[in-house]
Amino acid sequence: MPADPVQCLTEAFTKAIVAVAGQEYAETDPAIRPASKxxxxxxxxNVAMGLGKRLARAPREVAGALVDAVDLDGLAxxxxxxxPGFINIRLDKSILLDAVTMMDTxxxxxxxxxxxGDVVIDMCGVNVAxxxxxxxxxxxxxxxxxxxILERLGHVVHRENHLGDWGLxxxxxxxxxxxxxxxxxxxxxxxxxxxxxTVQAAATADSRGLEAAVSKQVGPxxxxxxxxxxxxxxxxxxxxxETLVLLQAGDAGLIADWQSLIxxxxxxMSEAVDMLGVDMGPENNRGESFYRDHLQDVMGWFQxxxxxxxxxxxxxxxxxxxxxxxxxxxxxxxxxxATTDLAAVRCRTQETKATRCIYxxxxxxxxxxxxxxxxxxxxxxxxxxxxxxxxFSHTGFGSVLGGDRKPLKTRGGKNVTLISLxxxxxxxxxxxxxxxxxxxHAPTHxxxxxxxxxIGRSVGIGAVKYADLSNDLVRDYVFDLDRMVAFEGDTGxxxxxxxxxxRSIIRKAGDDGAGATFQIDQPVERxxxxxxxRWNGVVHATAETLEPHRIAAxxxxxxxxxxxxxxxCPVLKADTDDLRRSRLRLADLTGRVLCDALNLLxxxxxxxx
RNA sequence: GCGGGUGUAGCUCAAUUGGAUAGAGCAUCGGUCUACGAAACCGAAGGUUGCAGGUUCAAAUCCUGCCACCCGCGCCA
Numbered sequence: 214m215p216a217d218p219v220q221c222l223t224e225a226f227t228k229a230i231v232a233v234a235g236q237e238y239a240e241t242d243p244a245i246r247p248a249s250k251x252x253x254x255x256x257x258x259n260v261a262m263g264l265g266k267r268l269a270r271a272p273r274e275v276a277g278a279l280v281d282a283v284d285l286d287g288l289a290x291x292x293x294x295x296x297p298g299f300i301n302i303r304l305d306k307s308i309l310l311d312a313v314t315m316m317d318t319x320x321x322x323x324x325x326x327x328x329x330g331d332v333v334i335d336m337c338g339v340n341v342a343x344x345x346x347x348x349x350x351x352x353x354x355x356x357x358x359x360x361x362i363l364e365r366l367g368h369v370v371h372r373e374n375h376l377g378d379w380g381l382x383x384x385x386x387x388x389x390x391x392x393x394x395x396x397x398x399x400x401x402x403x404x405x406x407x408x409x410x411t412v413q414a415a416a417t418a419d420s421r422g423l424e425a426a427v428s429k430q431v432g433p434x435x436x437x438x439x440x441x442x443x444x445x446x447x448x449x450x451x452x453x454x455e456t457l458v459l460l461q462a463g464d465a466g467l468i469a470d471w472q473s474l475i476x477x478x479x480x481x482m483s484e485a486v487d488m489l490g491v492d493m494g495p496e497n498n499r500g501e502s503f504y505r506d507h508l509q510d511v512m513g514w515f516q517x518x519x520x521x522x523x524x525x526x527x528x529x530x531x532x533x534x535x536x537x538x539x540x541x542x543x544x545x546x547x548x549x550x551a552t553t554d555l556a557a558v559r560c561r562t563q564e565t566k567a568t569r570c571i572y573x574x575x576x577x578x579x580x581x582x583x584x585x586x587x588x589x590x591x592x593x594x595x596x597x598x599x600x601x602x603x604x605f606s607h608t609g610f611g612s613v614l615g616g617d618r619k620p621l622k623t624r625g626g627k628n629v630t631l632i633s634l635x636x637x638x639x640x641x642x643x644x645x646x647x648x649x650x651x652x653x654h655a656p657t658h659x660x661x662x663x664x665x666x667x668i669g670r671s672v673g674i675g676a677v678k679y680a681d682l683s684n685d686l687v688r689d690y691v692f693d694l695d696r697m698v699a700f701e702g703d704t705g706x707x708x709x710x711x712x713x714x715x716r717s718i719i720r721k722a723g724d725d726g727a728g729a730t731f732q733i734d735q736p737v738e739r740x741x742x743x744x745x746x747r748w749n750g751v752v753h754a755t756a757e758t759l760e761p762h763r764i765a766a767x768x769x770x771x772x773x774x775x776x777x778x779x780x781x782c783p784v785l786k787a788d789t790d791d792l793r794r795s796r797l798r799l800a801d802l803t804g805r806v807l808c809d810a811l812n813l814l815x816x817x818x819x820x821x822x
Numbered sequence: 823g824c825g826g827g828u829g830u831a832g833c834u835c836a837a838u839u840g841g842a843u844a845g846a847g848c849a850u851c852g853g854u855c856u857a858c859g860a861a862a863c864c865g866a867a868g869g870u871u872g873c874a875g876g877u878u879c880a881a882a883u884c885c886u887g888c889c890a891c892c893c894g895c896g897c898c899a
Binding site for chain 1: 824825826827828834835836837838839840841842843846847848857858859861862863864878879880892893894895896897898899
């Protein structure tokens with residue numbers, strides 16, 4: 214017997230549907246949902262209305278027939294039909310007791326996926342010689358959450374940092390630094406970032422401006438000026454091109470310099486990733502340079518199968534459902550990021566044999582990934598060598614904005630570095646924790662400063678992560694530390710607090726209620742148990758849809774269910790010892806599920822705060 | 823111009839994928855602690871779901887046409 218009541222009800226109603234409508238309806242989803250309101254029951258079955266339509270029968274009559282046919286012996290009372298054909302179900306208490314007892318195991322009732330395939334998550338996306346900023350924050354913590362969730366369900370997850378460590382931009386930076394006689398061994402990431410911006414600006418100034426100027430027929434002086442700038446940019450690009458050729462040819466000095474650029478970048482990345490508590494080290498690097506020897510091969514694969522054609526000297530892949538083509542080789546023979554991404558797809562599906570490839574890259578690259586996925590399908594890389602179908606997803610997330618609703622910048626107009634952002638968040642968390650610890654009643658009172666700092670860090674980082682993961686990923690959001698660390702309302706600290714309070718009860722009792730017989734006689738106890746039993750379904754739904762805010766919303770509803778229980782039911786002062794132990798066990802189980810939920814989002818759950 | 827995204831309470835967001843009276847949190851107002859942790863709880867107020875049609879027992883959700891804002895748009899990544 215499955216522990217999950219939804220599963221039991223689904224099976225029972227599937228049989229009833231077959232009995233009422235015939236075998237051809239065996240695949241119809243009975244649409245078992247939690248009751249929209251507690252006083253209507255525990256669950257509802259919403260299948261009768263749709264079925265009535267298909268059978269050309271009155272929905273209420275179908276609902277009645279289903280109720281007559283369904284066998285819920287030992288599971289629930291006779292369901293009631295309401296409204297246009299809703300079927301309201303109230304479970305037997307014994308089933309709830311069995312189910313909650315069965316989920317009280319180390320895995321908390323979360324059932325691993327069958328035949329769990331490998332998953333590749335393309336996340337973080339660091340660029341060599343560039344500061345990490347809020348875009349990397351999102352990619353890193355969202356990717357980390359996916360990894361944790363899928364690992365929880367038994368998948369082997371490969372976190373890959375598709376490092377921007379190759380190509381023209383890197384060559385330009387190298388050239389700039391060498392021209393300036395920079396001491397590469399002594400450089401900081403800030404120096405690299407400055408050099409990057411300098412050459413980037415020089416190389417892009419400014420062909421678009423020129424085109425616009427010509428088309429708008431501005432004065433000849435202005436055009437001449439822009440032409441001069443533009444030819445300068447062309448010079449920068451072609452000079453960088455020469456450097457790139459040397460780099461690609463394996464010039465020893467250049468390679469050494471290139472490696473020191475990478476080392477500086479990775480040191481800064483490591484610092485940021487450590488602050489975030491994300492498991493992402495050098496072993497996760499598989500950047501553009503990794504694929505540099507694969508590109509010709511990928512090109513050949515497309516050419517051999519006539520999947521690409523020449524257009525104005527470039528090689529492009531065309532798709533029959535859209536005008537936009539994807540360039541995979543430039544007219545000068547060079548390859549692009551599209552080619553690299555295809556090489557990565559091939560590697561991930563054909564060698565790693567991942568059955569799922571997830572790209573955690575901002576939403577602006579939506580079109581690009583649609584092209585990559587469709588091209589991969591043309592190439593046959595949407596199945597593994599074992600014949601398993603590969604599922605590709607691009608979870609395009611929105612931008613992080615400042616208070617002015619524009620991409621986050623400092624007062625001086627510079628990009629905010631990820632590290633400065635996290636440093637501030639941690640400091641804010643620590644301030645709050647220190648302040649609270651001064652209260653003699655606070656459980657943190659008297660802790661040594663190192664412990665308080667560790668808790669404050671969990672709180673500050675947890676606040677940032679929760680703010681990011683608790684709403685729909687595609688939306689932009691305003692980065693507002695005041696609200697995130699507000700410790701009130703729908704925040705990470707609220708959930709951490711709920712968890713810490715539960716731990717506090719267990720600590721005080723010196724008993725986690727292990728082995729106690731559950732008693733669920735109060736309505737709030739029943740609601741809490743129903744909330745606990747949803748956990749398995751929520752994890753699976755999140756893994757399927759890649760919508761972490763489902764877990765965030767669940768954690769919040771669980772905390773609310775616990776708070777209601779806690780308000781109405783004395784735990785330590787329960788009337789009988791059996792009831793006290795039952796409630797302690799319920800509290801402990803809730804604490805563990807809450808901790809699990811927070812951990813799947815990458816948020817720590819301190820025992821006291 | 824073409825393509826993608828977003829539009830829900832004063833603000834920030836949900837809505838289990840077409841289900842019952844659209845729900846939370848901030849902010850506002852009113853109640854709960856010499857404490858099983860008040861970083862909490864209970865209550866009040868707040869809505870023409872951008873607009874107009876359509877589909878049906880049922881639409882924030884689906885289809886059509888508009889409006890507003892954001893983001894892309896061949897040889898950068």
